[in-house]
Amino acid sequence: MAKAASSKRGGAKGDATAAAPEAPNRATNRERPAEPRRREADRAELLEYYRQMLLIRRFEERAGQLYGLGLIGGFCHLYIGQEAVAVGLQSALDTSKDSVITGYRDHGHMLAYGIDPKVIMAELTGRQAGISKGKGGSMHMFSVEHKFYGGHGIVGAQVSLGTGLAFKHKYSDDGGVCLAYFGDGAANQGQVYESFNMAQLWGLPIIYVIENNQYAMGTSVNRASAEDQLYKRGESFRIPGLQVDGMDVLAVRGAADAALEWVRGGKGPILLELKTYRYRGHSMSDPAKYRSREEVQAVREQSDPIEAVKRELEKAGASEDELKAIDRQIKEIVAESADFAEQSPEPDPAELHTDVLVESY
Template identity: 55%
Template sequence: MKTKFSKDTYLHWYELMLLMRRFEEKAGQLYGMQKIRGFCHLYIGQEAVAAGAITATKPDDKFITAYRDHALAIAKGISPNACMAELYGKATGCSKGKGGSMHFFSKELGFFGGHGIVGAQIGTGAGLAFAEKYKDTDNVVLCFFGDGAARQGMLHETFNMAMTWKLPVIFICENNRYAMGTSVERTSNVLDIYKLADAYEMPADSIDGMSCEAVHEGIERAVKRARKSEGPTLLEINTYRYRGHSMSDPAKYRTKEEVEEYKDKDPINQVLKVIQDKKWATEAEIEAINEKVKAQVEECVNFAEESPWPSDDELLKDVYVQQDYPFIVD
């Protein structure tokens, strides 16, 4: 069996996706124990999107997404410790314990949220891309949103501006088929979301989101266009979440058979099968990766448990930013 990608890439995908999966499973368990409060949206099943995106981009590229943000944050380099501490609301969290599940953030690592307002990140993502174009870098912005956010007016206004200004932004619709509990079929006459780009003459594509290979290749093509100042691309990445919309969602709007159909295409199992078929790792080596990931998750829980709560004087900090404008004369 020939593969386009290397042994190292497959092993990286396997370990990264397994870490995302085990982190999210533990987060779900801790939520049930009331260690994590507020909203909590899990990424289980969608890991190939984050894994393929990270190998198709470079560290200086920017990511921005909605509230289902834990796995993308980990992929971008935020430590599981900082992520779990944020879920706990602790001071050592990636947003100092003030953002919680929906608002992970790291300017240093180029991860700009985590946004609770549906579709808000679409316009902000274009703004980040405008900044990169203004500063004359070759960085691109990956702006992730769900099929529900594709119904927001913000998308159309942003698409128009992004194409007019040829911004280096990749709009990625993670189409997991349900906006909360409402299927795509019930919300739009256009079932192929990538076709929304046609109105703006924006390049677009539909991609298998259960395949790391397909995600990497699709994003890689779009990134190359953006780096050459050829403007944005819309990618509809068809994926699936195994759990409900959030921890409070029993997901009774779909059948068990539908969920099992997608689990048969589980991205972690697909990557593992390639590794095993190519004999790129022994069973002992695979087990060592499994144990390493298990230890990382246990460590991040201990870190969150032992971390301090934010102090009272943090309450009003980070609400506004003091900005000096040297070009403004009194």
């Protein structure tokens, strides 16, 4: 077989052959993260998880009502049933340096990240006071201040963008990790695997989170995916994966701790598959006829993430009156956010011409 000619550099004296960088030996890189342990939480921590998940549940219920009244336009994807994923993972982040990016089912993530419910609801209703000035709506919220980079309507697009955020963390050596969420439907998109390849080649600090709510838009993951054990999807790129009970906030938090230890230890990307379930349709316009009411009710009764934490709290000595008081407080916060949104003005038409470019060229 003919030998490839080596490229010469150095002009007329071009006798120095450019040496290619030595490729790392990945053949021995088969280390696996330890199996995560379910978080042992004290009463105060359990109360905080309960409060955050209940806030997401009540907020999303109210958003569904406002959509029915015509106050929220376009698409609206509710997070009801999946609350343990966002709360369990984001409670482990360092908000001073870590970044987050997700798809269009994003309201719950923003609430778990501590963003004011008023500006989220105002964004849903397209008001000037919204976190994206009413321009993003349900699917395209964004907050550089909170290192929350969307809210993306293109299925799977956030995975490549999240890989870019992780590259930024490594390039600037800021110690940050990117958490990139996507769903079981997006797990079949081509750009996801291009991103996996680059992330592993460059050893990027990123946690890929597959929120497997079983149905993508309306097709069961078992019918749509040849490999339906989605935590294995990174194996051909030597990215380890863990499968987690996404209906148990303590299991999710334990997995978050294990994943962050792996990534912050300089071992490159990791993939988490969170087995969860959405109670509502894919969006508010989805009648969800691809599954039975009995199936949804069975999950609610057996695996509801909020009821699970409530039981843990009762074991820890929390009284029924204490938990009811939290529910009343959350309902007041949500009512205030809805009132704020309804009373806020719509954007000035001149806003159409702002935020088009970062600067003029």
